[in-house]
Amino acid sequence: MTYPIEKRLMSGLPNYALTSVKYVIAHESGNPNNCGPNALENEIAYMNRNKANAFTSHWVGGGGKIVQIAPVNRVQYGCGPKGNPLSYAQVELARTNDKDQFKKDYAAYIWLLRELAKEACIPVVLDGTGNGIKSHRWITDNLKGTTHRDPFSYLESMGITEEQFKKDILNGLDKSQQTEKDDNTMKFTSTTAKAAVRDFIQQAVDKELINKSWLEKFDNGTMTSGDFEGLKIIIAQRSA
Structure with missing residues (x-):
C-alpha cells in the first residue's frame, strides 16, 4: 500500500545544506492536550507559527494522512543541533485517543519512515548501529543536544512496544511488501x-x-x- 503525500511547504524557512545524510528521525508530538479530531491540523498550524524555533519535514495523523511542510535533504529544527544537520527528513506523529484512528496513523507513519529511508539510501532499521531511521530518544542518548525521548511512550500507550516498532520498521506492515522484500x-x-x-x-x-x-x-x-x-x-x- 502506498500513501499520498500532501505538500504544504511553509514559507520563510531557513535553507541550510546538511552536513551529511545519515538519518531519518521518528518523532511524535508529545502533546497530550491535542488528541482530538483536529489534532493534525492544530499541530501543523502551531509549527507554522513557531517555525523559527522548531519544524520538521512531515506530519502524520488524522486517520493516515501525510502532510509535508518542509523540504527534505535540508536542515530542519526537530532533533537538536547535533542531529539536525545529519537528518534527511524528520517525521512527527500527531496524537489521538481513538484506537482505530491510531492504527491508520501508525500504518502511514511506518510506511513514510521506510520510504524516506529508501529515498535517502540509508538502512531501513530503527536505532541500529550507524546510519538509519532514528528515534528522537536515540539522538538524545547518542548525539546529545536535545532531551526528548519520543516516540516510544505514546506508541506503548497505544499498544505498540519498542520491539514491535523496530520490527515494523524493518519489515513494513503490508504483507505484500514483506513478500516483495523476501523475493528480492x-x-x-x-x-x-x-x-x-x-x-x-x-x-x-x-x-x-x-x-x-x-x-x-x-x-x-x-x-x-x-x-x-x-x-x-x-x-x-x-x-x-
Whole structure:
C-alpha cells in the first residue's frame, strides 16, 4: 500500500545544506492536550507559527494522512543541533485517543519512515548501529543536544512496544511488501559470487565510504538487490 503525500511547504524557512545524510528521525508530538479530531491540523498550524524555533519535514495523523511542510535533504529544527544537520527528513506523529484512528496513523507513519529511508539510501532499521531511521530518544542518548525521548511512550500507550516498532520498521506492515522484500533478498549462484560481493562491501567500509551497518545488513541476509544497486551508486559517488 502506498500513501499520498500532501505538500504544504511553509514559507520563510531557513535553507541550510546538511552536513551529511545519515538519518531519518521518528518523532511524535508529545502533546497530550491535542488528541482530538483536529489534532493534525492544530499541530501543523502551531509549527507554522513557531517555525523559527522548531519544524520538521512531515506530519502524520488524522486517520493516515501525510502532510509535508518542509523540504527534505535540508536542515530542519526537530532533533537538536547535533542531529539536525545529519537528518534527511524528520517525521512527527500527531496524537489521538481513538484506537482505530491510531492504527491508520501508525500504518502511514511506518510506511513514510521506510520510504524516506529508501529515498535517502540509508538502512531501513530503527536505532541500529550507524546510519538509519532514528528515534528522537536515540539522538538524545547518542548525539546529545536535545532531551526528548519520543516516540516510544505514546506508541506503548497505544499498544505498540519498542520491539514491535523496530520490527515494523524493518519489515513494513503490508504483507505484500514483506513478500516483495523476501523475493528480492539477494541470492547467489555460488559461494564465490557471495564472497566477491562481501569483499566489495568490506573494502568500501575500510575506505570509510560507507558505514559498517551495510556489511551487517549483508551478513544477516536482509540486503535486497535494490539495496545493493543503491549502495553501488553511493560508493561510486563517494569514490569520485
